[in-house]
Amino acid sequence: MTMVATEASVSTAAPDSKGVGPLLRAWRERRRISQLELALRADSSARHISFVETGRSRPSEEMVLRLAEHLDVPVRERNALLLAAGYAPRYPETPLDDPALDALRDGMERLIQGYEPYPALVVDAGYTVVAANRGITMLLDGIPEKLLHPPNAMRLTLHPEGLAPRIRNLREWRGHLVAQMERQLALHRSDQLRALYEEVTAYPVPEDAPGEEPEEPVPYFALPMRVEHEGRILSFVSSISTFNTPMDVTVAELAIETFLPADPATAKYLQTLAG
Structure with missing residues (x-):
């Protein structure tokens, strides 16, 4: 990681x-x-x-x-x-690599490492990936280097050379991510976030974009991301966590996203890889 x-x-x-x-x-x-x-x-x-x-x-x-x-x-x-209003800012914005945030960084690393073999990552307000575990690395295997430096979660997922061709329900998952960005834009007046939104929404979506359902539909409890990996279809549902009552801008804008196996087959496969 x-x-x-x-x-x-x-x-x-x-x-x-x-x-x-x-x-x-x-x-x-x-x-x-x-x-x-x-x-x-x-x-x-x-x-x-x-x-x-x-x-x-x-x-x-x-x-x-x-x-x-x-x-x-x-x-x-x-x-x-x-x-x-004519007052000084109250909340500092500490660079993530500042020694003052050593404990925070170490804690996030232990958290997402402990989540393995399931994927987990940490992103900032612009969806730049600041930490990721081996589960994420597994999903990104074969992604072009140009998309990895710097890694951006939205770009990696929706770019035609990223995960998009592997996502079997691309239209649904893309709709979920675009709606998520729109909610963020309603909260942040950010030119950078707006530019990212315009970029990823302009990516072409093939008419025959993957969207087929499994032969035996599984009653998912949340919208899954169904992604192909080495000939298998893995299904994940995601959960996003933020810090409670943050007093620093940088910390306030960090989000930890974890991917939980959405079916027994995915969980078993990931456990096998870990073994």
Whole structure:
């Protein structure tokens, strides 16, 4: 398994020239919360929320953070709100290879190694793979080097020279990944993430893209990724974990994705490889 140090994958959003009010209003509307509901949650008043959003009142630093918390604003964007309100950013952005994050890196490596022989990886907010175990390496066997440096999970999966030709339910799995990116774009104002989205959605999908079902359908409990490996069809369902209450932008944007065998045949095959 390799840990890859990367630069921050999503740039901190520049503060809005009109101040913090329009930004807070945009987040409130995105969450579909009324001014009254937000006021009740934040122990304020609808009148004060209205004044903040229209620029008639400058919120305190504590109020900006309280509103951001109740609006579930991502950590990076909370820094942008603070800057727009005239305050210093609260959350640092520590490079992943910084010694201060040694314990975090070691913990993630032990976690995904312990998940073997099943695949597991760690990605940042731009889907750059920063760590991966041998289960992932097995799936990526034969992928061109140009897609591995730097490795990007979306590009590796959906590129015509990546895993895409091997995925037996490519249309369904592609739809799942594209929807996932769209949810991320709704939370992060990132030119880099937008560029990645436009790139992968432009990849051609053959009319005869793999999509056949197994001869004896299995009642999967979640949408699986069905991928061919050395003449076998392996089925996985994925789970994504993030860190609870992160206080650093880098940590907040890390996600651990694990792939669980979706049927007994896949589990048995992977255990055989491990043996």
